[in-house]
Amino acid sequence: MPSASKSGTSSRINTQLLLVIAGVALAGLLSRLLESSGGNAAWMTAFLDSAHRFAVGFERIFLETTPFLLLGAFTSAVIANVFSDAEIQALFQGRTLRSVIIGILAGFTLPVGDGGSVLVARQLLRKGASLPAAAALMVAGPGVTLVAVGAGLGANGMIGLAGLRFATAVIFALVFGLILAQESEPERIIKIGNLPAAGGDSVSVLEGGRHVSKAKAITLTASIEFLEWMPLLVIAALLGGLLQALIPGGWIPPVQGSAAWQNAGSGLWAILTAQSAVGDLYTVQNNLANWSTSAQRTYLLVGMAVDVKLILFYGRIFRRKALLYWIMLSLSLSLLAGLAIESFGGLH
């Protein structure tokens, strides 16, 4: 891109950013003023309620995702600086069932979950891993990572639901990986331009420098990758928080009405709250008595596959069409899984 055009785009983004910051600051100051005024007009109560929902929704998405993003950045940095391209290609090779299974196994063993698995998959793609393997790791990560499995085993009464989520994540990844294996030109699926620099991002910062220890190179690469993805997380948290504040209170679980309404409300709430694979388990556990069984299942399955932040993160790697396929696939498979479980008498 020519430098004049690049600087124009950059200044436009900076202006938008300043507007966002000013908007958040104004809304925050207004809520403080209204709170201290002590008034109880209906519009004041509604505004304060929405402001509170926005703040809680925003900070929850931000705080729950940051640990996984940091873990993903570290893992990605280790892959960039410790493993050679040939080693990665030997392991994550080909467009076969084997490569998809290896991708899922890597998602299970590597300490990466929501968001973090995207950074790792991106690094693997840069090093020449096959698309089905990297995509399988990316989409299975939130549901099968050891951190999420450990939380499920440790949470009282959640083993069944955590096991169901694990199995569903594996099936999602298998189906999606095998679909992508049919595509022989990865550039039609992924955005090649968004892959990280060769040898880790620290190379561009330390360019031309003398020998730097591997540990420092890993740390620097991890920091750069972590901070590079941070704006996307903040945007996701802003979107999620704003939408949570705007939707009618009756749509928030437990939704009254038929089972279909309850599931729809639960699925929508899972997409908007964008909780981590640990946080959503705790939310369901805290609401075991209030939410219907199918609403609990929907919340866990939809939240693991598609939510505000995951859509933004996956959109950094996948082209729009592939992203749309993933969203449609995971939503329809969640629905089918729910129907199948219901027809066999539910989950006990």
Add this chain to the structure above:
Amino acid sequence: MKRNVQIKFFALALAVLGLFQLSLIWDGRLVDYVDPRQGMLVFLTGLGCVILAQVVLSTAGTRVSRSVENEDSEENPDSGSDRAASGLIWLVVPLLVFLLFR
């Protein structure tokens, strides 16, 4: 020199983010946002960010002595480090939300 400033900027951002997360635990407001059982994850992330900041800053120290000989090195405007540096201002938003909203 620009790279050296960039590294220090990374370190500052990481330190602020780490201290922000640790402060949430310190004053107990963490429970307003997430289940308290996730406190350990948030604590470790805060601590990790502060440690990362320290290590990154030490890398900047190394760079000071090298900056003269590397001043002419070609810069890649599309690198992840540039994207990271230009996006750091976004970190203001979580702090604003935390400070202004109740």
